[in-house]
Amino acid sequence: MRELRVVWRTLQEAWSSIKSSGISNFIVISILAVALALFGGVLQLNSSIKQISQNLDTQLEFSIYLLDSANVEEIARQISRLDKVEKVEIVTKDVAWQRFKEKYDFRDISGNPLPNTLHVNIRRPQDLDEVITEVKKLSGIEQISYAPELFNGLERIRSILFSFGILITLILALGTITIVSNTIQLVIKSRSLEIEILRLVGVDDWFIRGPFIFHGIFYGVASALLAIVPLLLFQNFVWNSFQTSFKTIMPVTFNFDSGSDLGMIFFILALTGILVCGTSSYFTTERYIKI
């Protein structure tokens, strides 16, 4: 019971310490929130690209764009004769143009720039390379769009973005540690009389240091809560638009479980914030509070 009372009073002291910090709370939380939002953005982007890659990896469909001079039916027939091909769908340039016009209102474009397209479904994903090699031998083919190509590209982008994002986040985290440490140091100085009284009457070490560590932890949690807001916006607007646009260039569908991802990202952000701020506060109290 005594321990619970001390913990409760430590939290009360932490709250009064937070209140006494005033405007500097907002500064610290804002800066940390930016760092965490960036980190969260990197995590979110990484997770999204990973999901796209996984989706692409399992796609059993690829697209063939034909030259205008090519015989669409003949090429479709030749491809459908291949053992590992399950189905070939012809999308003529007129149909494609019609669909495009239904989706986007481009009245001032004259003529039809889209090619005749074949969507090819194969039986097993591992046969994809073999079928594509066969298809490439045919004449009249302008371009083949298939997932592995995109997959590799996305993997490269993901890796670059992730490394870059982590680097920026680390730099910001270091800055945040300094700011949190300075803020806690100021609070310690402003409460030096209380600290002196407490230590001279024999109060437990952690009751003296605890409020400052909780103060730091509060910064971590508050910043994580703030950082999740732009990530939600990113999820709802930017990502959804990207997904829609992507469908127009690749005939693939995506299955996203963004909700659980966001929950996990928030958990990681809160944990990171707590670790960064808590550790920073702990070392500041170790340095500036002598028992």
Next chain:
Amino acid sequence: MRSQREESARRVRSERNYLDFADLVSAAPPWSHRGPTATPCGALWRPVVPPWSLKKCFIIQRVIRLRNVTKEYGNIKALDSVNLEIGAGEMALVVGASGAGKSTLMKLLYREEKPDAGQIIIGNIDVGSLSHTKIPYLRRRMGIVFQDFKLLPHKSAFENVAYALRGLGAEEYEIQKRVSGALKLVGLLDRAFNLPSELSGGEQQRVGIARAIVQGPPLVIADEPTGNLDPNTSFEIFTLLERIAQRGTTILVSTHNQSLVKHFGKRVIALDKGKVISDTGSTFTTGSGGGFARS
């Protein structure tokens, strides 16, 4: 005449009540169950010493023992081979000019400083060899009174006294009882909810004393408690400290006020350049080799 008698009886009753619940002269507050236990009587760590055994204990107990204690700051010897022994319930005054080593002696006792040589024993605890984690346990068994009061300006007198008890995890009803008792003893119960800025210097120091005794320590250390006060208020503060000493609490006060020393100095330890130059009224006499024997 009758009202005077009633008043006196009321005071005695209230003081008895205070002793009953506040455990003022026992070694530790009842909620404090941590720390090692030790021998009876001399046990600073011992949670409760029954009030009826206190007198006996204090007669034989030496609360503070210093053996050849030396403390240096750079090349300056603040204390030089000091030997002292202070018995339970004694009120000892430490006198000396500025720089004589009075404050250093006080700081060594509550382990704000560590001796460079020698041994300081409080109760049965070797203060110098205490680990950092054990220092709070030592400080819980002593009250400290400061020259500059060290009161929190935004907290009332009551809250200032209660502040440390809250940090120690005392229950609310215990805090109410102990703080009220301590404030009553120093005569400030009616000013309990005033801020320090609304109190006079003497009243502020009395709040400081209430804070020092609220845990019921067997030892109170007061470093120049009247340094910022006028002569009349200083006299009041010393009278209060003497009353607390009469209850069995050992009190060590540093001062340079000669008139107070003349009036209250049953035991006067004079320091000069870090050495004890005289020790009058001691219960104990120093034997050869820094040992002690009862006088």
